[in-house]
Amino acid sequence: xxxxxxxxxxxxxxxxxxxxxxxxxxxxxxxxxxxxxxxxxxxxxxxxxxxxxxxxxxxxxxxxxxxxxxxxxxxxxxxxxxxxxxxxxxxxxxxxxxxxxxxxxxxxxxxxxxxxxxxxxxxxxxxxxxxxxxxxxxxxxxxxxxxxxxxxxxxxxxxxxxxxxxxxxxxxxxxxxxxxxxxxxxxxxxxxxxxxxxxxxxxxxxxxxxxxxxxxxxxxxxxxxxxxxxxxxxxxxxxxxxxxxxxxxxxxxxxxxxxxxxxxxxxxxxxxxxxxxxxxxxxxxxxxxxxxxxxxxxxxxxxxxxxxxxxxxxxxxxxxxxxxxxxxxxxxxxxxxxxxxxxxxxxxxxxxxxxxxxxxxxxxxxxxxxxxxxxxxxxxxxxxxxxxxxxxxxxxxxxxxxxxxxx
Numbered sequence: 001x002x003x004x005x006x007x008x009x010x011x012x013x014x015x016x017x018x019x020x021x022x023x024x025x026x027x028x029x030x031x032x033x034x035x036x037x038x039x040x041x042x043x044x045x046x047x048x049x050x051x052x053x054x055x056x057x058x059x060x061x062x063x064x065x066x067x068x069x070x071x072x073x074x075x076x077x078x079x080x081x082x083x084x085x086x087x088x089x090x091x092x093x094x095x096x097x098x099x100x101x102x103x104x105x106x107x108x109x110x111x112x113x114x115x116x117x118x119x120x121x122x123x124x125x126x127x128x129x130x131x132x133x134x135x136x137x138x139x140x141x142x143x144x145x146x147x148x149x150x151x152x153x154x155x156x157x158x159x160x161x162x163x164x165x166x167x168x169x170x171x172x173x174x175x176x177x178x179x180x181x182x183x184x185x186x187x188x189x190x191x192x193x194x195x196x197x198x199x200x201x202x203x204x205x206x207x208x209x210x211x212x213x214x215x216x217x218x219x220x221x222x223x224x225x226x227x228x229x230x231x232x233x234x235x236x237x238x239x240x241x242x243x244x245x246x247x248x249x250x251x252x253x254x255x256x257x258x259x260x261x262x263x264x265x266x267x268x269x270x271x272x273x274x275x276x277x278x279x280x281x282x283x284x285x286x287x288x289x290x291x292x293x294x295x296x297x298x299x300x301x302x303x304x305x306x307x308x309x310x311x312x313x314x315x316x317x318x319x320x321x322x323x324x325x326x327x328x329x330x331x332x333x334x335x336x337x338x339x340x341x342x343x344x345x346x347x348x349x350x351x352x353x354x355x356x357x358x359x360x361x362x363x364x365x366x367x368x369x370x371x372x373x374x375x376x377x378x379x380x381x382x383x384x385x386x387x388x389x390x391x392x393x394x395x396x397x398x399x400x401x402x403x404x405x406x407x
Contacts, residue, residue: 006036009146013039016280016296017152018107021116023304032115040123047100048258054095056373057294072096073208076189082354089364094372129274132316147317157282170264170287175237176220177255201346265335272322279303298331
């Protein structure tokens with residue numbers, strides 16, 4: 001029997017990694033001291049991110065007995081701007097905007113207090129699954145041997161590469177800045193999404209935020225690259241952000257750009273093999289909006305519960321069933337819907353979808369309910385689905401008849 005240093009090594013101590021540890025140790029307290037979180041940076045570490053955390057993420061943490069108390073800008077609703085149209089829904093508190101430098105550090109500390117071994121400033125350099133001999137993890141501070149490795153290491157995931165998965169066909173480029181509020185800003189308790197630029201497979205945003213105790217606005221541009229689209233298709237995100245800042249009366253030269261990438265969820269991607277498994281952005285997040293914090297928490301909650309049922313005995317472990325367990329989850333169902341929506345919203349039906357989203361506040365209201373984990377108004381859900389289906393069927397029928405008439 002190999003002398004395992006840890007039962008579980010989690011690569012990445014962000015929300016997905018920390019929540020995986022918390023959920024696993026809640027289910028199996030006997031594993032205290034047997035779960036290690038490996039984080040390449042030292043906490044508190046900066047993490048570029050718009051920071052929108054839906055209340056459903058906090059609700060999942062509360063089920064694990066966790067409250068992350070950090071400075072937050074509370075959010076009451078969502079506003080959507082598209083091609084001269086506007087829709088808004090403000091059903092009340094639906095979430096908050098947090099700073100990842102504070103949120104991730106607090107959540108990692110909670111994981112450590114529950115029995116996880118937190119090693120920050122430790123870079124994972126290689127992972128080798130050697131079957132019955134366990135998983136050999138080479139780190140910047142020396143090797144360790146684990147029964148299972150969970151890759152929560154984000155968009156550039158080493159563990160994902162070891163599973164033979166490529167970078168994916170849904171990759172996003174993102175740039176953001178923090179600025180003072182301006183007179184043109186709408187209600188500063190809402191998340192504003194601006195998708196008026198149809199040359200952009202994405203959107204611009206203005207989110208309220210708290211930086212060093214001061215109320216500021218996080219502004220940015222999100223651009224989704226679909227199926228290996230060229231880097232310069234639709235224009236550079238930084239140039240688009242600069243132009244938008246000028247239109248808002250802000251000087252881009254005084255702003256510090258933070259650029260980063262994201263990976264969208266793809267239903268056919270493999271997320272487990274042997275004793276290696278993926279969670280969080282390493283597995284994929286919402287490709288339409290790039291929302292990831294609440295999803296990372298849900299990934300971690302599911303991964304921890306899954307592992308609790310696999311770590312019987314003392315020998316090597318297979319996590320091959322993680323693919324099926326994830327596919328059956330609410331999280332995967334939600335992400336599959338969002339992945340299908342990519343071609344709908346960013347494809348030839350975009351104008352129609354924009355009209356449907358802004359014809360009434362109902363679509364955004366339903367979106368707010370999901371973001372906040374509030375009980376759905378099923379009448380509104382039914383009306384949104386029926387209206388959308390009728391509009392798409394009508395458009396495609398008209399297109400088909402037009403093609404036949406001119407053919």
